[in-house]
Amino acid sequence: MPHVLPFKQVDVFTAELYKGNPVAVTNCMGIDESEVTTEQLQAIATWTNLSETTFLFKPTEPGCDYKLRIFTPKNELPFAGHPTVGSCKAFIEFTGTKKEKIVQQCGLGHIELSVTDDQKISFKAGKTIVEDISDDVAKAYEATMGIKSIERPRLLKVGPNWVVFLVKDSDEVLKIDADFAAMSALDLDNDHTGVIVGGLKTGCTTGDAYEIRAFAPSIKVPEDPVCGSGTLSFLRYLNEINQYKEPKNLHITQGARVGRNGNLYCKIDTKSDGNADYYVGGYAIAIVNGTITL
């Protein structure tokens, strides 16, 4: 017998319809995980054709509110940013919970989520690694985008491997027309997921608003409209450059060149020992509400 389960398709990192990044979420909390196979979940994710499709299950570990499984059209992922925010939004609407702190169990471990009074949802990021890249590789990437970075580009390992560039301002970011063939070749040669380019918002005097773009042509995503892991990489990179001494709130916008208007409300929470926690969040809207037949 097929299962008919609650379903939502959620727009993430936006308060405005169709301006964010979609994720399809199925509520499997009413069944046992053993009642569905990984092959079934993968077939659904291939069929929706979204960058990610997720499934909420009853948690199997103490202290967690739900267990999340995340699939791309090709494979299962231990974690992903915008699907986590969108799935948490769906969990809140499915269950009616009013909790301010929610814990997601997933392949990466336990992810802490915070929900503000006005329903902004943020997750606390896991470990990030910063590495150098060679000048030759950096220059080759710059040539594919016609940019000159104002700080040394670095490789950020946050799950995906993003090469991060900072340019003069958001005007420079928005005018990039990248050579995707050349960029894709560089990504494949160097085992990089893709490229993040950011710049301070033109006219911003407070140093806390940036425009970024995420390019990943080698995995068939020439431009990701609103990218959670790319945003995290960019935050970590900014902290590497600026060495913030105090907790810093940052507002990242994304997607303008592909018809979106993603808004990410982020925090670099610097601790007294010099380490920092990173928070990425935003609004989400369930646009499709109904059921799905498995």
Add this chain to the structure above:
Amino acid sequence: MPHVLPFKQVDVFTAELYKGNPVAVTNCMGIDESEVTTEQLQAIATWTNLSETTFLFKPTEPGCDYKLRIFTPKNELPFAGHPTVGSCKAFIEFTGTKKEKIVQQCGLGHIELSVTDDQKISFKAGKTIVEDISDDVAKAYEATMGIKSIERPRLLKVGPNWVVFLVKDSDEVLKIDADFAAMSALDLDNDHTGVIVGGLKTGCTTGDAYEIRAFAPSIKVPEDPVCGSGTLSFLRYLNEINQYKEPKNLHITQGARVGRNGNLYCKIDTKSDGNADYYVGGYAIAIVNGTITL
């Protein structure tokens, strides 16, 4: 105020869940077409990320049951095959109609649809044009697929422009691993949408069951899992070769190499004057059922 409208995501050309080709269908028959803009509909189609997203409106011409608007993530289309079958299925479920004959108003004109007792839905195809292609171009395509066609390949203009090849049998069809870069270059050089390759099902002695595959790498669809217009092109090509004297039913399967199992039940309806009508149909299943917020 946003509209909250009935919505279905329908799997087309399959009786088995997740084995067909999906289309997202919004029922706008309860509002006036002037209440939504083309930009809004396009933004929804970009967001769903499916090959096609459709919108049912009240018909504006006599004798029609509904008006259909069809969008890809990039633009609006006058007609498309699998979205027509999927949207008709959604129309039947939204309205509860028991009619055996349904007429769809769309950019191409009035499309006649038939519904069988067991809910197979078929459309009568519009005009198709057969043209020659040069031996050089044909050979270049064959090299990209490692095949040798057993009949002269032809160009079929059915809206999209498909180059159609017939090979020995379905085993030959299923073993193709195409060179998509080379094929894409040929498609672009010759203004072709892509390539259809078909072969009689291995072991089929009745001459009425074929396996086909549809490749369109230049429009970012390396392999279309279940393609209505490609199937129509193949039917027209078979009639060009075989010059059927009697009406002929054909069963076309598609999608095996990309995890699907599309089944198309087709008819070449030869008339006494030598002309023929072409019918393409199959089952469809509404997998997602609910509402969408516009």
